[in-house]
Amino acid sequence: MAEAYSFRDRVSTVEADGRKRNWMYPRFIKGKLHKYRNIVSNFLLILFLTGPFIKVNGEQLILLNVLERRFAFFGLVFSPQDFYLFVLGMLIFIIFVVVFTVIYGRVFCGWVCPQTIFMEMVFRRIERWIEGDGIKQKKFDQSPMTANKFFRKTLKHSVFILISFIISNIFLAYVISSDKLFEIIREPISQHVTGFIAIWAFTGAFYLVFAHVRELVCTVACPYGRLQGVLLDDDSMVVAYDYVRGEPRGKLVKNKKSATEAADDRAAKGDCIDCGLCVQVCPTGIDIRNGTQLECINCTMCIDACDSVMDKIDRPRRLIGFMSENQIKHRTPFKAGKRIYGYAAVLVILISVLGFLVLRRTDIETRVLRAGGTIYQVREDGTVSNLYNAELVNKTSKPISFTIKPEDPNVKIQYIRNVDRLDRGASTKITFFVIQKQSDIKKYKSDIRLNIISDDKTLERVKTTFIAPAN
Numbered sequence: 001m002a003e004a005y006s007f008r009d010r011v012s013t014v015e016a017d018g019r020k021r022n023w024m025y026p027r028f029i030k031g032k033l034h035k036y037r038n039i040v041s042n043f044l045l046i047l048f049l050t051g052p053f054i055k056v057n058g059e060q061l062i063l064l065n066v067l068e069r070r071f072a073f074f075g076l077v078f079s080p081q082d083f084y085l086f087v088l089g090m091l092i093f094i095i096f097v098v099v100f101t102v103i104y105g106r107v108f109c110g111w112v113c114p115q116t117i118f119m120e121m122v123f124r125r126i127e128r129w130i131e132g133d134g135i136k137q138k139k140f141d142q143s144p145m146t147a148n149k150f151f152r153k154t155l156k157h158s159v160f161i162l163i164s165f166i167i168s169n170i171f172l173a174y175v176i177s178s179d180k181l182f183e184i185i186r187e188p189i190s191q192h193v194t195g196f197i198a199i200w201a202f203t204g205a206f207y208l209v210f211a212h213v214r215e216l217v218c219t220v221a222c223p224y225g226r227l228q229g230v231l232l233d234d235d236s237m238v239v240a241y242d243y244v245r246g247e248p249r250g251k252l253v254k255n256k257k258s259a260t261e262a263a264d265d266r267a268a269k270g271d272c273i274d275c276g277l278c279v280q281v282c283p284t285g286i287d288i289r290n291g292t293q294l295e296c297i298n299c300t301m302c303i304d305a306c307d308s309v310m311d312k313i314d315r316p317r318r319l320i321g322f323m324s325e326n327q328i329k330h331r332t333p334f335k336a337g338k339r340i341y342g343y344a345a346v347l348v349i350l351i352s353v354l355g356f357l358v359l360r361r362t363d364i365e366t367r368v369l370r371a372g373g374t375i376y377q378v379r380e381d382g383t384v385s386n387l388y389n390a391e392l393v394n395k396t397s398k399p400i401s402f403t404i405k406p407e408d409p410n411v412k413i414q415y416i417r418n419v420d421r422l423d424r425g426a427s428t429k430i431t432f433f434v435i436q437k438q439s440d441i442k443k444y445k446s447d448i449r450l451n452i453i454s455d456d457k458t459l460e461r462v463k464t465t466f467i468a469p470a471n
Contacts, residue, residue: 011219012285012295023141024215025134026124027280031304040111041121048114052173052181058397058424064174070425072397076358077425079395081365085357092350097224099343101231103336104322105238105292109224110299115209115217118167120283120299123160123210130156134280160211161203168202215284218297225294232292234325235337239298241289241320242328246272252313271315278302278320288320362460364400364422364452365393369464371431376467384441384468385414385433392430392452394422400454404430407449407461411436434466441468 013022054061056075063072069080078085097108110116130152131137143149173181176195184195209217218225232238250269272289279287281302284295288302306320326332371387378384394400401421404413414433422428434448445465452460 012293013215013219021216022285024283024285025138026283026285026301027134027277027305028124028128029277029281029301029305029308031301031307033300033304037111037300038121041117044112044114044117045121049170052170052178060173060178062174063177065176067175075397077395077397079365079393079425081393082361082395085354085361088350088354088357092347092354095343095347095350098231099340099347101228102233102236102340102343104298105232105236106225106228106296106298109218109222109297113297115222116297116299119210119214122163124283126159126163127156130159157211161207164206164210165199165203167206168199171202171206172199215295219284219295225297229294233337233339235335237322237324237334238292239288239296239300239303239320240292240323240325240328241272241278242318242323243289244328244331246270246289246319249274271310271319273309273313275309277305277309281305361395362452363394363396364402364454364459365395366450366452366460366462367391368450368462370467376469377433378438378469379435382438383435384438385435386466386468387416387431387433388464390430390432390462391427392419392422393427394424397424399423400459402452402454402459404432405451405453406434407451410440411448436466436468438468441466441470443470444468 013024014020015022051062052060059072059075059077061072061074063070065071069083071078071082071086100108127137131140140149140152169181172195180195184192184199189196213221247270249272252273278289279285279302281304282288283299283301284297286293286295288296303318303320303322307317310317310319324334327334368388368390371389374387376384376386390404392402399421403420406413412435414435416431416433417429418432419428419430434450436448445467447463448466450462450464451458452462
């Protein structure tokens with residue numbers, strides 16, 4: 001029994017003694033689910049390749065400038081003052097992945113994760129084009145070095161480096177913006193040494209990951225595979241083998257003496273003919289018939305492979321498919337549990353909060369503080385003034401002309417340092433006095449409201465405290 005479960009003592013990409021890596025040579029097979037993955041992958045690849053170069057309201061479609069804490073999503077610009085929105089958005093994304101994992105397992109890894117999309121839909125395609133399918137690749141690697149082998153290996157790795165270089169440039173465009181990337185490309189290297197080094201550093205990292213590390217990112221480095229063991233339960237829909245229908249396994253025996261004997265033989269065995277095709281197509285080298293394993297990325301290649309075999313032997317499809325343990329064992333339909341409703345409720349609340357905060361987000365963020373070390377100044381004309389410092393940040397993708405106007409018409413502003421225009425993404429500081437008649441003041445501390453106005457439109461209302469001797 002211990003031998004039967006020995007596969008759980010190690011990852012499939014490492015030999016039993018842990019000293020040597022098992023290099024994966026997955027076979028390629030087409031199927032219905034692979035076509036759907038192609039559609040999803042092509043859409044995401046196009047979005048990735050074009051995202052930094054599409055402009056919306058003067059800003060690129062997606063900008064993730066972590067260095068300057070400046071982000072842009074579909075025309076909306078988020079400054080460092082909006083960083084809490086970005087954190088909330090990331091939290092929503094994590095909760096969404098958790099909810100999706102509880103219901104559908106590790107589908108995110110097999111269908112949406114950039115590692116899988118680039119590895120399976122780009123680099124392995126090139127590898128198959130140059131060296132052939134999995135079986136041919138294995139024989140090719142085991143063959144002695146020849147001129148043909150040297151040429152093909154050199155061609156493959158040259159293409160890998162070229163694609164890694166392209167990915168590196170586009171990735172950098174997401175971080176520093178496409179405009180700055182074009183500056184690095186156009187201008188002399190001496191003016192952008194750091195950017196030049198960053199491009200080649202990322203190129204080396206991507207090449208290393210996709211040419212050598214590969215599935216080890218999923219099975220060793222990524223913590224998500226281990227997280228699914230905590231999130232999954234008997235109602236989670238994962239890529240699974242229907243052992244009730246498939247067992248006991250048995251090879252398909254042809255040329256029976258009679259139709260009756262053939263029918264009796266089929267009735268005595270399960271639908272699994274132990275062809276091993278589901279193992280041969282797996283990019284992480286596991287046997288899905290052993291049950292859910294951390295290496296499984298739910299890429300659905302084993303489903304397409306098994307379906308093709310079931311079609312040939314005239315048996316129903318989905319011996320391997322998206323099924324829960326309860327569906328397999330008790331033949332009960334999928335039912336959402338309390339955990340799913342709980343996670344979903346948290347997700348809806350967080351999305352609602354984010355939507356509310358985004359809708360009430362203003363084009364200009366203003367912070368008004370009374371000048372430090374001052375209280376109030378009583379003037380000879382019977383007025384009282386307080387000194388304020390204001391910091392304004394333009395959170396839009398266009399310049400804004402503005403003015404500060406008190407909400408109370410009896411309150412006046414006298415500028416010491418005034419700015420009435422902000423470039424896109426810029427910030428400025430303004431120093432001014434707020435002046436009131438002493439006869440209008442009824443208490444020592446009172447609230448005043450200032451409106452930030454642009455083109456006769458109030459962009460933001462700010463409240464601050466005014467101090468004066470009460471009458």
